[in-house]
Amino acid sequence: MTAPGAAADAAWFTEQHAQSGSAFGLRIKARVHAEQTPFQSIEIFETTDWGMLMVIDGCTMVSSRDNFLYHEMMSHPALFSHPRAKRVVIIGGGDCGTLHEVLKHEEVERAVQVEIDERVTRLAEQYFPELCASNHDPRAELLFVDGIAYMAEQEPESIDLVIVDSTDPVGPAEGLFNAAFYASCHKALRPGGILVQQSESPLVHLDLIKAMRTAMRMAHFQAVRTLTFPQPLYPTGWWSCTMARKHADLTDFRERGAATRQFATRYYSVETHKAALALPPFVREALGE
Amino acid sequence: MTAPGAAADAAWFTEQHAQSGSAFGLRIKARVHAEQTPFQSIEIFETTDWGMLMVIDGCTMVSSRDNFLYHEMMSHPALFSHPRAKRVVIIGGGDCGTLHEVLKHEEVERAVQVEIDERVTRLAEQYFPELCASNHDPRAELLFVDGIAYMAEQEPESIDLVIVDSTDPVGPAEGLFNAAFYASCHKALRPGGILVQQSESPLVHLDLIKAMRTAMRMAHFQAVRTLTFPQPLYPTGWWSCTMARKHADLTDFRERGAATRQFATRYYSVETHKAALALPPFVREALGE
Numbered sequence: 001m002t003a004p005g006a007a008a009d010a011a012w013f014t015e016q017h018a019q020s021g022s023a024f025g026l027r028i029k030a031r032v033h034a035e036q037t038p039f040q041s042i043e044i045f046e047t048t049d050w051g052m053l054m055v056i057d058g059c060t061m062v063s064s065r066d067n068f069l070y071h072e073m074m075s076h077p078a079l080f081s082h083p084r085a086k087r088v089v090i091i092g093g094g095d096c097g098t099l100h101e102v103l104k105h106e107e108v109e110r111a112v113q114v115e116i117d118e119r120v121t122r123l124a125e126q127y128f129p130e131l132c133a134s135n136h137d138p139r140a141e142l143l144f145v146d147g148i149a150y151m152a153e154q155e156p157e158s159i160d161l162v163i164v165d166s167t168d169p170v171g172p173a174e175g176l177f178n179a180a181f182y183a184s185c186h187k188a189l190r191p192g193g194i195l196v197q198q199s200e201s202p203l204v205h206l207d208l209i210k211a212m213r214t215a216m217r218m219a220h221f222q223a224v225r226t227l228t229f230p231q232p233l234y235p236t237g238w239w240s241c242t243m244a245r246k247h248a249d250l251t252d253f254r255e256r257g258a259a260t261r262q263f264a265t266r267y268y269s270v271e272t273h274k275a276a277l278a279l280p281p282f283v284r285e286a287l288g289e
Numbered sequence: 290m291t292a293p294g295a296a297a298d299a300a301w302f303t304e305q306h307a308q309s310g311s312a313f314g315l316r317i318k319a320r321v322h323a324e325q326t327p328f329q330s331i332e333i334f335e336t337t338d339w340g341m342l343m344v345i346d347g348c349t350m351v352s353s354r355d356n357f358l359y360h361e362m363m364s365h366p367a368l369f370s371h372p373r374a375k376r377v378v379i380i381g382g383g384d385c386g387t388l389h390e391v392l393k394h395e396e397v398e399r400a401v402q403v404e405i406d407e408r409v410t411r412l413a414e415q416y417f418p419e420l421c422a423s424n425h426d427p428r429a430e431l432l433f434v435d436g437i438a439y440m441a442e443q444e445p446e447s448i449d450l451v452i453v454d455s456t457d458p459v460g461p462a463e464g465l466f467n468a469a470f471y472a473s474c475h476k477a478l479r480p481g482g483i484l485v486q487q488s489e490s491p492l493v494h495l496d497l498i499k500a501m502r503t504a505m506r507m508a509h510f511q512a513v514r515t516l517t518f519p520q521p522l523y524p525t526g527w528w529s530c531t532m533a534r535k536h537a538d539l540t541d542f543r544e545r546g547a548a549t550r551q552f553a554t555r556y557y558s559v560e561t562h563k564a565a566l567a568l569p570p571f572v573r574e575a576l577g578e
């Protein structure tokens with residue numbers, strides 16, 4: 001029952017992140033599920049203090065306690081940066097937490113979640129039911145197909161917002177971090193449309209963030225902005241997402257809409273949206289801003 | 290050579306934080322020093338990716354790579370919230386990183402570091418020389434005495450800023466988190482003076498932050514504000530400090546001074562100062578703001 005990286009005197013699951021030389025762990029009561037899907041290994045743990053924990057290929061993916069940080073920041077800044085996002089596509093996001101946040105916006109008429117591995121969603125339904133509370137919303141559509149192929153097949157100028165809520169850029173998600181994929185997104189987006197993608201840690205993945213931003217610009221996105229926020233479960237506990245916009249800038253967002261939103265958030269607010277946009281000097285310098 | 294919590298196939302030092310049920314670790318090349326002082330155990334590790342690491346009583350204290358986040362945010366927001374802090378006292382802070390940041394401000398005429406354990410500073414001089422670069426500044430004074438007694442003995446209204454850069458509120462630092470200590474600080478501060486104290490993780494220590502803020506108000510501080518910032522080395526990777534001010538509010542800070550500062554910072558800027566003040570809804574609610 002003791003996971004790799006755990007001490008002998010108690011049960012801990014610890015992800016040792018080779019690239020950054022840092023590790024994060026949670027104390028666990030039990031591993032309640034484990035399986036190998038055609039795409040990856042998935043484990044579910046019950047923790048002592050963080051609720052349920054999903055681990056994919058040995059990487060901590062989502063916990064009950066802290067996922068609101070990531071899911072809110074992957075959704076609301078982009079949705080309040082767009083004047084009225086009616087059609088939203090989520091690539092990845094199989095735990096359905098991003099879908100749940102997106103559907104809090106009444107302007108969204110259709111949200112399609114494109115997750116390659118159906119088992120992620122089925123396990124989320126079982127172990128993270130709060131994240132799946134909107135799966136039966138009539139505006140929601142859950143597809144279990146390859147997101148790269150899906151985006152390549154979309155009608156030009158048919159989508160307002162693409163959210164890439166993927167695992168790290170190794171394995172199945174690798175093809176989501178390159179110019180070809182961004183070109184598909186750019187083509188599928190309407191003018192003013194936004195692509196937002198999780199972009200790893202500002203402390204240890206600045207090269208990746210920089211490469212991603214360059215690739216987005218090469219795909220003819222007019223404006224690119226990176227936001228940061230806390231996310232304990234991911235390496236260094238400090239995470240980011242990067243927004244790219246077609247035929248429009250990303251200077252402002254709908255502050256009034258955000259301030260008068262009719263739904264609850266735990267991390268997102270007008271103030272934390274602005275805070276996320278405030279990149280520290282060392283990040284600005286590395287990104288050439 | 291394998292530390293507690295480390296995997297068998299590589300050397301990691303991992304701190305398992307019992308209270309939050311989370312753990313953080315760094316991959317290490319070697320433990321280069323270990324000793325038991327009259328106050329605590331101190332270990333120094335050379336890591337693969339984070340430079341040097343100091344561990345006190347099994348808790349990760351400071352690494353070469355990420356300490357700028359904490360040291361800058363413990364210093365500059367308070368110094369730019371005060372119109373002209375001439376006399377500064379640092380309680381704890383034995384690694385000298387806070388002292389180094391404080392002395393970047395030319396308005397500071399005297400900065401006294403009051404660290405109970407001289408060995409922390411001697412080891413910092415050896416393994417973190419960049420943090421000790423201002424130890425011989427003529428404005429600096431390094432004392433190795435008990436900070437609680439020191440503050441109780443200070444002349445009334447003689448200090449502009451007290452920075453409590455301590456370990457967690459257990460063991461030697463416990464007496465730094467209560468109303469009696471805050472009363473000493475309040476008495477020693479000049480009108481408009483500021484106390485700033487590290488206040489743990491906004492995600493898992495909200496009760497502590499709330500208790501600290503209540504105790505500060507009981508000690509007659511007029512205004513109290515909590516700031517948050519990333520700090521990978523500490524539990525959850527998301528950290529905070531709490532400022533309290535005597536006979537004045539904490540609504541604004543010297544934005545122009547911060548924007549035109551004549552020294553380099555890596556995390557601190559006008560924008561990140563404001564970002565740190567932007568508490569998310571769940572924190573505001575818990576703190577009754």
